[in-house]
Amino acid sequence: MTQNNYSFAKLTNGRAVRLDTIPTIAFDGFRQAILDGVAYGQRVSAMFGDSTSQSDVTLLYVVMADDEQNQLYVGRTQIEGDQFPSLTPDCPQVHLFEREIAEQFGLKPIGHPWFKPVRYHHSKTSRDAWNRPSNQPILPGVGDFFQVGGDEVHEVAVGPVHAGIIEPGHFRFQCYGEQVFHLEIALGFQHRGVEQALIGGPNNRSIHYSETLAGDTTIAHATGYCQVLEALAHCQKTARAQMLRGVALELERLANHVGDLGAISGDVGFLPTASYCGRIRGDYLNMTALLCGSRFGRGMIRPGGVGFDIDDNRASELLRRLDKAEKDTTVAIKLLWDTPSVMARLENTGTLPKSIAIELGIVGPAARASDLPRDIRQDQPSGIFRFSHIPASTCDTGDAFGRAFVRWLEIQHSIQFIREQIGAIPAGSPLVKVGSLAAESFVATLNEGWRGEVCHIAITNQQGNFARYKIVDPSFHNWAALAYALRNQEISDFPLCNKSFNLSYCGHDL
Amino acid sequence: MTDKIIHILLLIVMPPLLLGVINKTKAWFAGRNGPPVLQSYYDIIKLLRKGMVISTTTTWIFIAGPVVTLAAVLLAGMLIPIGSFNSPIAFAGDLILFAYLFGLARFFTTAAAMDTGSPFEGMGSAREVTFACLSEPAMFFAFLVLAKLSGSLTLTHMLHGPAEGFSSAMAAPLILVSIGLFVVLLAETCRIPVDDPNTHLELTMIHEVMVLDHSGPLLGIILYSAAMKMFILGTVLLHIILPFQTRTMWINWPMFIIELLGLAIVIGIVESIMARLRMRHIPGLLIAALLFCGFGFILLVRYNQ
Numbered sequence: 108m109t110q111n112n113y114s115f116a117k118l119t120n121g122r123a124v125r126l127d128t129i130p131t132i133a134f135d136g137f138r139q140a141i142l143d144g145v146a147y148g149q150r151v152s153a154m155f156g157d158s159t160s161q162s163d164v165t166l167l168y169v170v171m172a173d174d175e176q177n178q179l180y181v182g183r184t185q186i187e188g189d190q191f192p193s194l195t196p197d198c199p200q201v202h203l204f205e206r207e208i209a210e211q212f213g214l215k216p217i218g219h220p221w222f223k224p225v226r227y228h229h230s231k232t233s234r235d236a237w238n239r240p241s242n243q244p245i246l247p248g249v250g251d252f253f254q255v256g257g258d259e260v261h262e263v264a265v266g267p268v269h270a271g272i273i274e275p276g277h278f279r280f281q282c283y284g285e286q287v288f289h290l291e292i293a294l295g296f297q298h299r300g301v302e303q304a305l306i307g308g309p310n311n312r313s314i315h316y317s318e319t320l321a322g323d324t325t326i327a328h329a330t331g332y333c334q335v336l337e338a339l340a341h342c343q344k345t346a347r348a349q350m351l352r353g354v355a356l357e358l359e360r361l362a363n364h365v366g367d368l369g370a371i372s373g374d375v376g377f378l379p380t381a382s383y384c385g386r387i388r389g390d391y392l393n394m395t396a397l398l399c400g401s402r403f404g405r406g407m408i409r410p411g412g413v414g415f416d417i418d419d420n421r422a423s424e425l426l427r428r429l430d431k432a433e434k435d436t437t438v439a440i441k442l443l444w445d446t447p448s449v450m451a452r453l454e455n456t457g458t459l460p461k462s463i464a465i466e467l468g469i470v471g472p473a474a475r476a477s478d479l480p481r482d483i484r485q486d487q488p489s490g491i492f493r494f495s496h497i498p499a500s501t502c503d504t505g506d507a508f509g510r511a512f513v514r515w516l517e518i519q520h521s522i523q524f525i526r527e528q529i530g531a532i533p534a535g536s537p538l539v540k541v542g543s544l545a546a547e548s549f550v551a552t553l554n555e556g557w558r559g560e561v562c563h564i565a566i567t568n569q570q571g572n573f574a575r576y577k578i579v580d581p582s583f584h585n586w587a588a589l590a591y592a593l594r595n596q597e598i599s600d601f602p603l604c605n606k607s608f609n610l611s612y613c614g615h616d617l
Numbered sequence: 618m619t620d621k622i623i624h625i626l627l628l629i630v631m632p633p634l635l636l637g638v639i640n641k642t643k644a645w646f647a648g649r650n651g652p653p654v655l656q657s658y659y660d661i662i663k664l665l666r667k668g669m670v671i672s673t674t675t676t677w678i679f680i681a682g683p684v685v686t687l688a689a690v691l692l693a694g695m696l697i698p699i700g701s702f703n704s705p706i707a708f709a710g711d712l713i714l715f716a717y718l719f720g721l722a723r724f725f726t727t728a729a730a731m732d733t734g735s736p737f738e739g740m741g742s743a744r745e746v747t748f749a750c751l752s753e754p755a756m757f758f759a760f761l762v763l764a765k766l767s768g769s770l771t772l773t774h775m776l777h778g779p780a781e782g783f784s785s786a787m788a789a790p791l792i793l794v795s796i797g798l799f800v801v802l803l804a805e806t807c808r809i810p811v812d813d814p815n816t817h818l819e820l821t822m823i824h825e826v827m828v829l830d831h832s833g834p835l836l837g838i839i840l841y842s843a844a845m846k847m848f849i850l851g852t853v854l855l856h857i858i859l860p861f862q863t864r865t866m867w868i869n870w871p872m873f874i875i876e877l878l879g880l881a882i883v884i885g886i887v888e889s890i891m892a893r894l895r896m897r898h899i900p901g902l903l904i905a906a907l908l909f910c911g912f913g914f915i916l917l918v919r920y921n922q
Contacts, residue, residue, distance in 0.1 A: 263736045263820070270817040284743075285896060374821075376813040376893035382647030448810065448892040456895070598740070599896040602818035 114140050115171065115182035120487040123338040123550035126566060129168075129181050137167070137184035138194055144171045144180060145198050150468045150481075152179070152553065152562050154204035155577045156186075156212040158231060163187060165212050165232075168577075170551050170564060174486035179551055186214055189234050193219040200468030203583060209236040223250055226295035226616055231303075248277045248293045255281040255288055263598065267296050274612035282598055290593040290601070292586055297616035305576040309336060309410075309544070317563075318405055321580055321614030326352075326359040326395075327556030328578070329408035331563035334489060334552040336410040339544040339567060344490075345535035348412030350528050353491035355398060355407050357521040360557040361432075362391035364472075364514040364521075367609050368440055371511050374603045375452040383439035390432045397425055412538035422529050429529075433522050440515050453508035457592035457604030460505055469588045471559020471581045472517065473608055475501045476509030483555035492555075497524055507607040544571035556581060558611065580614030620702040623870060628694040631874070632844035633657035635851065635881040639808075642885025657844065664837030672830055675732045682729025683831060683838040689722040690842045694849050698773045700873035701780065701862035707773045712760045715772060716753065719805070722842070723749055730827035737819045741826035744896070748811070748823065751903035752801045758910035759794045759801075763857075765917050766791075776853065779860035786920050793913035795857045800906035802854055802884075804899075806847040809888040811899055821896070851880045 114136050116129045132140070141151065153170040164187050171180040193216035195202040205216040206225045213234025216222065224237065227247040239245060248267060255262075261282050267275035275296035281289040301316050317332035318325045330352055337344060369384025392402035399407035399415040406414045417425075443449050459469070464477040474481045482499035484492040500516035502509035544567055551564045559581030568574040589608045593601060637654035644651020653659075671679065696715045698704045727745055730738035764770055766787060767778030779791060804811045807824040819826050828839050855876050862869050894902060 261736060261739070263740065265820065270819060285740075372892075374816075374818065376809045376816065376888075377891070378643055378647050378889045382649065386648075446890075446892065448894070451898075452892050452895055597896050599821045601820050602816075603821075 115144075115169075115180035118179040118181055118551065119177070120179060120483075121334045121338050121489045121550065121552045123341075123545055123548045125545075126547045126549050129183055129549055131166070131183050131185060134184045134186065134191060137169070137182055138192070140180075140182055141169055141171065141194060141201070142197055144173070145200070147173075148175065149173045149180070150465075150470075151198070151200050151204065152560065153551070153564055153577055153579045154201050154208070155564070155575075156208045156214065157566065157575045158212065159185075162232065163189075165214055167191070167208065168564075170562070172487060172553065172560075174481060177487055179487070179553075181549065181551065189213060189236075190215040190217050192217050195219050199466050200584070203587065221253075224295070226298040228295075228298055228300070247295045247298070250293075252279050252293070253281060253289055253291050259283060260288075276612050278601075280593075280598055280601070285597045285599065287593050287596050287598050287601070290590045292590055294586065294612060294615050297613040299613070299617065301617045302576050302578060306573050308573045308576075314409065318408075320578060320617065321582070321611040322403060323363055324359070324556045324558060324561065324580070324611065324614065326355045326404040326408060327554050327561040328563075328580075329404070330356060330490075331552045331554050331561050331578075333408055333410045334554070335550050335563050335565045336541055336544065338550040338552065339548055339565065339571070340542045341545070342411055342539060342541045344412050344539060345537070346491075346533040347416075347535040348537050348539075349490040350533060351398070351413045351415075351417060351537065352408060353495070354525050354528050355395060355404050355413070356554070356556075357525050358391055358395045358398070359404055361518055361521050361525075362388050362395065363557040363609075364518050365391060365436055365440075367606065368443065368511055368514055370609070371453070371507070371603065371606050372443060372449070374606050375449055377443070377446065377449050380439050380442050380449075383435065387432060387435050387439060390428065390435070394425055394428055394432070397421055397428070409538060411541040412536070414538070416537040417529075417532065422532060426526065426529055429522060429525060436518060436522075440518070443511065444515075450508065452603070453511060453607075454504070454506060456507040456600050457589075457596055457607060458504070458506045459588050459592045461503075463591055464505070464588065467587050467591065468584050469559075470584050471555070471557075472510055472513045473559065473585050473588055475499060476513045477505035478503040481560075483553045483560050487553050489552065489554065491528070495524065495527065497521070507603055510607040546571045558582060558609070558614075559585065578617060580611055580617070582610040582612075582615040585610050586615060620866070621705045624699050624702060624705055625695075627699060627870075627874070628691070628845065628848065631877070632848040633661060633841065635847055635877065636844050638878050638881040639885040639888065642882050643889050646886070646889035657840070661837045661841050664840070665834050667833035667837075669833035669835060671832075672733055674734050675830075678725075679729050679732045679830075680835065682725045682732075683828075683835045683842070685725040686722040687838050687842040687845075689718040689725075690845045690849065693718040694845060696772050697849060697852055698776050698856070699852055700855075701777075701869045702866075703773045707771050709770045711772050712764070712770065712775065716756060716760070719846075720749075720753070722846075726827055726839075729831075733830045735830065737822075737826050737829060740820075741823055744823045745827060748804060748899060748903055751900055751907055752804045755797050755801050755903065755907040755910045758907065758914050759798050762790050762794045762910065762913045762917055765914070776856040779857055780862055787917070790913035790917040790920075791857055793909045793916070795854060797906040797909035797913070798850075798854050798857065800902060800909075802847070802850045803887070804903060804906075805850055806843065808884055810891055810894045811902065813893050821893075848877070851877055855880060 114132050149171045152172045157166040168183045210224045213230040213232045213236050215236045227245045263280040265278040267277045277293040279291045318329045320328040365384050366388035369381050373381035395404045396402045459477045461477045464479050480499040480501050484497050485499045497520050500513050502512045546569050548567050554561045562579040564577040566575040636657040641651050695706045696711050727742035730742045763775040767775045812823040
């Protein structure tokens, strides 16, 4: 079933190739290869533009993931002028990528059904897809929104300033009484220009940029960035370093999943689990701090390995804490499934059907809750996950319960994984030297962060510095799923649905 | 006279304590120390000393809302008897005034909310009045049962009815009515499973969302009248579920206070062990309360025939 994408270069996760091995094909072939790939069950991990020496020529890259075959397909095409035919009507999962390309390079995707900016900034070129004057500031969230008309229809706007301590984002609900017809999400308030700042690197700042792409996904993003460097420098990490990276990644997943389950519980007004999980999340964060001194894993992942080694004392202390936390977690979370009032609230709330999840290219626990067994640790494994497998946890309900339950399954798998790894620590140096980067090369790395696929892509120039750096946070794929899940739901269920996805604002806005 | 003074003092001083006890109970279930029991007093005093931010789109209704609400609730508190004592104000048919004082308070709260023009507050108002349509008849059925039982239309006599003794056949209607009234109490005072007083999520709120724009002293008044409403409805419920009293006044007052604090603990326990209902299911719960009170009345009427 994979007789397709012949025109694209075949890659594996985290392997650098010379840029000239990636074929530049005509747009029609490019378009057809993407559509064929998606029809065969591949998904678009990233699609992005890159400027060339000629100002009216832009390169479009696409990275397709074939999860069954453990392969990545990369292709590119040249766009001349200021427009190209949109793929979104035939392939909805690229809708946001096309808007991003339009915003960054001033290329209009002709036929895009809802053509709006993503992050509200000026383009890198002299063109602007919306013909906005370049001398005036662009205000985030200002622009067209869906509208519905008629009697008894009303509109509720939430944000960008929220009641809770969360990041800014604007949500607009088109409602009929309590029923939501449509939710439109406008983000971009957190745009920092990280991709742009990484260009010309790597330098001393780059690793810190990557650690702060999304504060709660520090390990996954830093791992993605370091794998990029290591692939470009053909650096061989030790088994010890890979194991410690895996442990840190799973600890990050544990802390966030437990925190999420607590927050979901809080949103339905169920006090016990909300309170316990709030504390237990801290226990997992402290285990990360035991590894590297930072509760959020800053400084743990470094190019060439890990910044902090583990010794026997800390290993046994980690296992001791893990046992205790596992007991507490089990008690706290089982309460959720055993309480009818909680289950009544979670079941059939914010359902995302499998077909829609496939169409929108959803990743991570949100996809797995819709019975889509996508998990980079299983499908495109790198590092320790090539040797120690964690099965993908799925649930077939697609509702808020599914998303909560998948988290619980993953918590159990992650705990078991950490216990196995810490029980048999391989010898070796935690850190090896990373040499200079290969010039004019391309690399894509995928990692399964706790929210889903974290994709880092780098293209180097003749000096071996970053000429283009592209980051796709799982939130970039998944915000559309939240909007879809809200259709025909009650507006009062929004906070619960939102929490069950728990997407990142800054990871999307970059 | 002493009774009346104690009545008024209790009505004015005690309500915030109930919130404190509920929060303490919830904290205990969550394994926390929780805020001091007197925290609600501190909060209200703090708010009363603060300044106010008033939106330029509002009119006098915005300010009148909380003030009228407090006045209405305070007056309603004068109409009910506390423990074994008579109410300061009593006349035949005062139950109608009692019910509609709550109606008046609700009207002004929702009007003040709509006055801001915020879609949140409009949404909250719509929810509040929708659910009130169901809790109000439940309360009336409960009163009908009590009126039938005591043969009086004065709240003091009606509520003292159960304490003056009743035949065993009356137990069933009274049990039904107390269940119904407990649900009404939870709904009217915005507790779980109907509303979550601690949530910060505007979209899920019912009562809290209507007062989002009120600040400072006005917010303090709103919190205070909400607590007083709980005190009053709790008192009404206690007459039915715990109709015991001694002949000594100096035992009856403390006994009432302990009973009411016990009720607050029960509310705290309910909040601690169950999740909120989905908004769509709240009318179901209130209809159940209405049916409990209604069936209580039917049973009573059948028995009397």
